[in-house]
Amino acid sequence: MNTPLPPITSSPHGHQGGDTAVLMRRVIYALLPAIAGYVWYFGWGIVINILIAVVAALLAEAAILRLRGRPVAPSLGDGSAALTAVLLAFALPPLAPWWLPTIGALFAIVFAKQLYGGLGHNPFNPAMAGYVLLLISFPREMTSWLPPTTVSEYFPGLRDTLGYVFFGHLPHGLSLDAVTAATPLDTVRSAVGIDAALDELRQTSPLFGMAGGHGWTTVNALLLLGGAWLLWQRIITWHVPVAMLGTLFGLALLFWLFDPQHNPTPLFHLFSGAAILGAFFIATDPVSGATTPRGRLLFGAGCGALTFVIRTWGGYPDGVAFSVLLMNMAAPLLDHYSRPRIYGHPRRRPRR
Amino acid sequence: MFRLFGIRGGVHPEEHKHPTASRPIETLPLPERLCVPLAQHIGAPAEAVVKIGQRVLRGQLIGSGQGRVSAPVHAPASGKVVAVDDLPAPHPSGLPVLSVVIEPDGAQDDADHPVPSDPLAMAPEAIADFVSRAGIVGLGGAAFPSAVKLNLGLSGGAHTLIINGGECEPYLTCDDRLMRERAEAVIDGVRIMRHASGAEVALIGIEDNKPSAIEAMRQAAAGDDAVQVVAVPTRYPMGSEKQMVQALTGREIPAGKLSAQLGVVLHNVGTAYAVHRALRQGRPLVSRIVTVGGGAVREPRNFEVPIGTPLKALFDACGGFAETPDRVLMGGPMMGQWMPSLEVPVVKGTSGVIALTAAEVRKHPVQPCIRCSRCVEACPVGLLPLEMASRIRKSDYDAAGKLGLTDCIACGSCSWVCPSNIPLVHFFNFAKGELVARRAAEERTSGLRELAEKRQVRLEKEARIKAEKAAQRKRERQARAEAKAAAEREAKKQAREEQKQEEEA
Numbered sequence: 001m002n003t004p005l006p007p008i009t010s011s012p013h014g015h016q017g018g019d020t021a022v023l024m025r026r027v028i029y030a031l032l033p034a035i036a037g038y039v040w041y042f043g044w045g046i047v048i049n050i051l052i053a054v055v056a057a058l059l060a061e062a063a064i065l066r067l068r069g070r071p072v073a074p075s076l077g078d079g080s081a082a083l084t085a086v087l088l089a090f091a092l093p094p095l096a097p098w099w100l101p102t103i104g105a106l107f108a109i110v111f112a113k114q115l116y117g118g119l120g121h122n123p124f125n126p127a128m129a130g131y132v133l134l135l136i137s138f139p140r141e142m143t144s145w146l147p148p149t150t151v152s153e154y155f156p157g158l159r160d161t162l163g164y165v166f167f168g169h170l171p172h173g174l175s176l177d178a179v180t181a182a183t184p185l186d187t188v189r190s191a192v193g194i195d196a197a198l199d200e201l202r203q204t205s206p207l208f209g210m211a212g213g214h215g216w217t218t219v220n221a222l223l224l225l226g227g228a229w230l231l232w233q234r235i236i237t238w239h240v241p242v243a244m245l246g247t248l249f250g251l252a253l254l255f256w257l258f259d260p261q262h263n264p265t266p267l268f269h270l271f272s273g274a275a276i277l278g279a280f281f282i283a284t285d286p287v288s289g290a291t292t293p294r295g296r297l298l299f300g301a302g303c304g305a306l307t308f309v310i311r312t313w314g315g316y317p318d319g320v321a322f323s324v325l326l327m328n329m330a331a332p333l334l335d336h337y338s339r340p341r342i343y344g345h346p347r348r349r350p351r352r
Numbered sequence: 353m354f355r356l357f358g359i360r361g362g363v364h365p366e367e368h369k370h371p372t373a374s375r376p377i378e379t380l381p382l383p384e385r386l387c388v389p390l391a392q393h394i395g396a397p398a399e400a401v402v403k404i405g406q407r408v409l410r411g412q413l414i415g416s417g418q419g420r421v422s423a424p425v426h427a428p429a430s431g432k433v434v435a436v437d438d439l440p441a442p443h444p445s446g447l448p449v450l451s452v453v454i455e456p457d458g459a460q461d462d463a464d465h466p467v468p469s470d471p472l473a474m475a476p477e478a479i480a481d482f483v484s485r486a487g488i489v490g491l492g493g494a495a496f497p498s499a500v501k502l503n504l505g506l507s508g509g510a511h512t513l514i515i516n517g518g519e520c521e522p523y524l525t526c527d528d529r530l531m532r533e534r535a536e537a538v539i540d541g542v543r544i545m546r547h548a549s550g551a552e553v554a555l556i557g558i559e560d561n562k563p564s565a566i567e568a569m570r571q572a573a574a575g576d577d578a579v580q581v582v583a584v585p586t587r588y589p590m591g592s593e594k595q596m597v598q599a600l601t602g603r604e605i606p607a608g609k610l611s612a613q614l615g616v617v618l619h620n621v622g623t624a625y626a627v628h629r630a631l632r633q634g635r636p637l638v639s640r641i642v643t644v645g646g647g648a649v650r651e652p653r654n655f656e657v658p659i660g661t662p663l664k665a666l667f668d669a670c671g672g673f674a675e676t677p678d679r680v681l682m683g684g685p686m687m688g689q690w691m692p693s694l695e696v697p698v699v700k701g702t703s704g705v706i707a708l709t710a711a712e713v714r715k716h717p718v719q720p721c722i723r724c725s726r727c728v729e730a731c732p733v734g735l736l737p738l739e740m741a742s743r744i745r746k747s748d749y750d751a752a753g754k755l756g757l758t759d760c761i762a763c764g765s766c767s768w769v770c771p772s773n774i775p776l777v778h779f780f781n782f783a784k785g786e787l788v789a790r791r792a793a794e795e796r797t798s799g800l801r802e803l804a805e806k807r808q809v810r811l812e813k814e815a816r817i818k819a820e821k822a823a824q825r826k827r828e829r830q831a832r833a834e835a836k837a838a839a840e841r842e843a844k845k846q847a848r849e850e851q852k853q854e855e856e857a
Binding site for chain 1: 360689690755
């Protein structure tokens with residue numbers, strides 16, 4: 001019995017199993033119910049956006065890896081570029097010209113991710129960096145949202161959507177302005193801007209549903225479902241979602257109790273816009289977020305507070321993307337000051 | 353109910369214990385040759401006291417302990433000493449270690465070791481002396497001389513003796529089987545050790561995945577309030593010293609200190625059994641129970657094995673390999689060491705020999721760290737493995753040290769959970785080695801500087817003494833010259849006076 005033995009290896013001689021590609025894939029799976037809901041309420045636009053963004057992201061990743069002289073296949077296989085593209089597409093309006101997701105995905109992968117050194121080295125969330133670039137550069141395209149099909153007379157079918165995405169025109173001589181509408185967050189923002197009472201708005205506007213906007217509530221509930229599955233699968237920890245949504249809810253509650261006519265309800269804050277998407281899928285991005293348990297709580301709380309501040313007093317109807325990017329900048333600091341106490345060491349402040 | 357305390361982090365690797373946990377301990381047939389290393393413990397190696405060609409009895413001293421922290425080595429079987437030579441050590445390096453090679457004659461004649469009539473009536477120091485002479489070291493794997501620990505407890509005023517029956521490593525069941533089959537003997541050993549360490553109470557911590565062992569030990573300890581069997585939650589690395597102390601006492605061993613600081617001494621259940629054997633049966637530590645396991649082994653089981661048995665003999669006794677192992681380990685898969693060959697021997701600290709298949713090892717290519725911080729959640733010590741690894745990657749070992757590198761217990765939980773399959777423990781072991789080497793180099797340069805300074809001082813002192821002596825001599829010369837001149841003047845004066853007197857006359 002002469003057994004050939006391998007070269008020296010170090011303990012542990014085993015592994016839990018799985019790799020980063022499994023993590024990325026599961027996050028994408030968790031988004032599937034919400035994608036289905038999105039299609040139900042807003043048409044096929046999101047699927048087309050996702051496909052365009054994924055193709056652009058993978059091509060960009062492959063090209064820049066080749067330029068950097070790095071192996072291409074393992075990085076494309078880890079699924080991180082695809083996930084970035086899917087998250088970016090989620091933030092885009094359902095009717096968007098093809099170049100919108102393309103530019104967003106290219107910027108996210110090339111500038112926000114690979115120029116910083118690729119996977120694991122980007123200080124900012126690439127999907128949100130791409131989104132913010134688009135929001136600032138193309139405000140008209142980025143704010144042309146469709147109303148949910150349940151309140152709109154027009155539902156763009158697959159062919160109509162493709163026609164708009166690639167050729168820029170809608171059938172029957174419809175103009176984009178005729179079919180788009182402001183999002184609930186935007187409506188509330190304008191209403192508060194002209195000092196209108198929110199109760200009245202809620203009764204007159206067909207946009208508003210149970211908790212948030214019509215349709216939005218369902219999509220957000222499906223996102224919440226996906227997020228809960230991620231928690232159950234231990235892909236993410238509870239710290240960021242709980243801290244972010246808790247802070248947003250708490251601040252909204254405080255202001256709503258103080259003046260319900262000029263502040264939307266806390267539930268409206270949670271179930272409109274990107275709060276839940278942000279809390280479970282964006283702010284939990286491990287690379288650009290905090291890594292210690294306490295750091296993650298602070299990171300999430302910061303995202304929630306900044307989102308509330310931007311929504312209430314800022315220049316944009318939603319603030320999740322900006323708040324995540326701002327907290328990304330703070331992540332190294334949070335990590336530094338929230339290190340866990342080491343076994344056998346007394347409690348004390350960390351020193352430089 | 354006994355109050356338990358939580359430990360931080362930890363992981364739940366698949367246990368793989370059932371193939372061996374259900375089979376009784378068997379006796380391994382004597383191999384043709386036993387290679388007994390003289391350095392099987394922490395501390396100074398033993399020195400051979402036998403000659404080639406000499407016949408030795410089982411339990412006869414073949415290597416005597418050297419210095420305060422050391423342990424003697426005894427013959428595991430009666431037979432002939434055929435060599436005292438450098439042979440590969442059971443260590444990944446396979447570096448040579450001085451070993452006594454014995455060819456057993458099968459007679460199994462025992463050397464005569466007197467037994468005390470009642471160990472519990474002996475002075476604690478005398479028990480420790482007995483334990484020391486029996487060559488007993490920590491059988492959990494660290495192989496630290498047990499008598500030194502007992503004495504530390506006694507001098508430090510220990511109040512609690514913890515007996516570690518955690519056995520949290522996957523595959524290993526040697527302690528489990530020992531507690532199930534020989535609970536009375538183990539408890540007797542625990543009582544003797546409690547007496548020897550001066551502790552008021554002995555707590556036996558056993559992971560709750562071993563209900564039969566817990567039951568057997570509780571029965572054996574029934575009616576003795578000073579010995580308590582405590583079921584601790586099953587979570588790796590519960591069987592690590594720091595975690596076991598934390599779970600049972602709620603206190604943490606201060607960084608860089610020993611558990612004796614807290615009034616706690618910790619020994620393994622196997623060690624307690626060895627103490628029982630030594631003090632009740634006059635049997636030094638010449639054999640131990642070893643789990644032979646892993647997916648590559650045809651029929652895994654537990655053996656009572658003479659120290660010095662080559663690993664090959666253990667696998668042969670299990671029907672050999674069902675498939676080619678990816679690697680053979682000494683110890684469990686989480687902290688065990690890769691073995692360079694099957695010819696290396698079982699030593700006192702060998703709890704198991706494990707042959708793993710490639711499917712069990714699950715080797716994956718290493719990917720970039722995505723900072724998911726699962727390692728932070730898993731670390732039982734509260735370290736930030738990802739941050740330490742990023743510093744070590746940049747060769748900044750001091751920064752890693754400031755993040756707590758030296759507090760790392762190398763349990764492997766971080767590497768186990770890392771989705772990027774980064775060999776974190778390998779990084780940390782390497783960096784710890786670098787820090788030690790650097791400190792040694794610093795000590796060497798500071799030592800040289802000290803020597804140079806001393807030389808300078810010495811030279812200055814010599815020069816000063818020389819100068820003083822020269823001055824002294826000068827002064828003496830002057831004094832002599834003056835005295836001489838004075839004497840001459842006196843003589844001239846006298847001569848002149850004499851002349852005057854003559855003239856007058």
